[in-house]
Amino acid sequence: MFLRPLAVLLVTAMASLVTAPATAHFLVVHTPKTALLRGEDLPFHLIFTHAFAGEPSMAMDKPERFYFSRRPAAGEPSEEVDLLPYLQAIDWQSEDSRVPAWRATIPRNLVRSLGDYQFVVEPAPYLEAGEDIYIQQFAKVMVNVGGVPGNWSETLGLPAEIHALNKPYANWTSGVFRGVVLSDGVPVPFTQIEVEYLNHALDVDNRRFEEQGQITAPHPSLEAIVILSNAQGEFSFALPKAGWWGFAALNVGPTKEHAGKPLSQDAILWVQVTDLPPLTGTRP
């Protein structure tokens, strides 16, 4: 009399867990390659989605800001270059419909100089109707040209930001990535960071993610991996597979309300991971 209803409840709950989509929203800021020997035209796609699952993707308004920050020379302040004029609206496949997303091609003449380029997207707040909250994800991705380091370790004063302690474009598989979660420049202790693998390759010709993912996770906790920053706001994560890993520190920005609803200002940082090539020659 007691066990059956309980069993039904458990089965129902488990079924909903199994079928529920991952809840981690990720602003994907994608360019194919971040460690370049020479400057070249850089294609970008900006898609608000669920990184591991590859869907659903959400409608994305034109970002409030899209720019890169670059330090022209050691000892000089970094300079920002506005990239909003390069944005083009596209539609991106999301389940059975298409949603607004963005693409851009940054011309070589803007990114030909040696050094680091911190690309930043500051989106408009997105109303997540299911949770009745706004989400605003400040997203960074870094590109290096020619191997000369630049401002990769500088923070940019974003409301929510991940301060990289490793170059995000220079990571071997199994290496450890480290960062600090910042709220208005102040480290955030013991805050939650979601880590997700960009599991579905971009099919840019058809403006969709490929249906087949790279990984099948055996458990939801391995799709959106949750870690905490330490008492100093620092975190570390060993990168187990080549490709793109996204770090999202949730609701760390100082503004907590937008248009009369709760606002989550999140910090996103994308890290590109490279497989160690086969060893050649005699091991020293």
Next chain:
Amino acid sequence: MIRQLLGLYLLVGWGTAHAHTPLFDCFDNGDETLTCEGGFSDGASAEGVGVRLLDQQGKVLEQAKLDARGSATFKRPAGGFSVVFDAGAEHQITVLGDDIS
């Protein structure tokens, strides 16, 4: 340039200068000039490093020192040429004119 970088890396890769690899590239500005930029893998400034523009016979056509931004601009020569970044015996990189676009 890639061949030059790899060759240079092999040269210095196991030496004491491993953490200080020179890096160099040149670009065509589209106005009959070219700009060359140099630096080092540890972020050290290349200001003052000598850069030479050579013709196909190795004759120096022009030379300059990189400025505070690690940059120098030359008039693009007609015919074949190369540009040499010279930061010392083990820190030289050559970029061929044909590779500059």
